[in-house]
Amino acid sequence: MPLSTVNYSGELRTNALHLKSQNKIITDAPTDNHGKGEAFSPTDLVATALASCMLTIIGIRGNKHRIDIGNPRATVEKIMADNPRRIDKIKVDITFDRNFSGKEQKMIEEAALNCPVAKSIHPDIDQIVSFQYT
Numbered sequence: 001m002p003l004s005t006v007n008y009s010g011e012l013r014t015n016a017l018h019l020k021s022q023n024k025i026i027t028d029a030p031t032d033n034h035g036k037g038e039a040f041s042p043t044d045l046v047a048t049a050l051a052s053c054m055l056t057i058i059g060i061r062g063n064k065h066r067i068d069i070g071n072p073r074a075t076v077e078k079i080m081a082d083n084p085r086r087i088d089k090i091k092v093d094i095t096f097d098r099n100f101s102g103k104e105q106k107m108i109e110e111a112a113l114n115c116p117v118a119k120s121i122h123p124d125i126d127q128i129v130s131f132q133y134t
Contacts, residue, residue, distance in 0.1 A: 013039070033085070047078040047090045050127065053117035054092060061111040069108070070098040089126040096133050105133065 006016045012029035013036075027042050029035025040048065051074035062069040074094045081088035100108065109131055112118075118127060 011036070014042075032080075043078060043080070043087050046087060046121070047076050050090055050115075050117045050121065051076045051092045051094070053115040054094065054112040054129070057111045057115040058094075058108050061107060065107065067100070067104055067107075068098070070096055072096045087125050089128060090121070091128045091130075093130045093132065096131070099133050105131070 002019055004016050004018050006014050009015050012034060014027045016025040016027070018024075025045070026039040027045065028037060028039040030041045030044070031037035033041070035041065055072055055074055058069055058072065061067075072094055074092050077089075077091040078087060079089040079091070080086070094112065096108075112131075113127075113129060121127065
């Protein structure tokens, strides 16, 4: 069963539709690659998906072990390489608004680093992940 449809709308922009929910995502080429940079680029979505997946899996693991994870947030940085143009590094800094025991921190970090997106990204892309606890 199809997941989504993506239409090219011109001027280096696409419109993606999630078929089940009808949610939409617009992408735009970045300014350093002939675009306007007015929306997420496709490579921005890859980097952002990594952080989103990490937080989701931390939430699932927290629920499973009855640990209140609070309201963590992630800051994402994407570094591109040339020849060929590709993602070289993704930096994710996850900040928690509460503290955890050493055992809980280990569980949280293991969950994040082994999320499905992290395991799906090519090994040539460096994933640099840090965790900040209050």
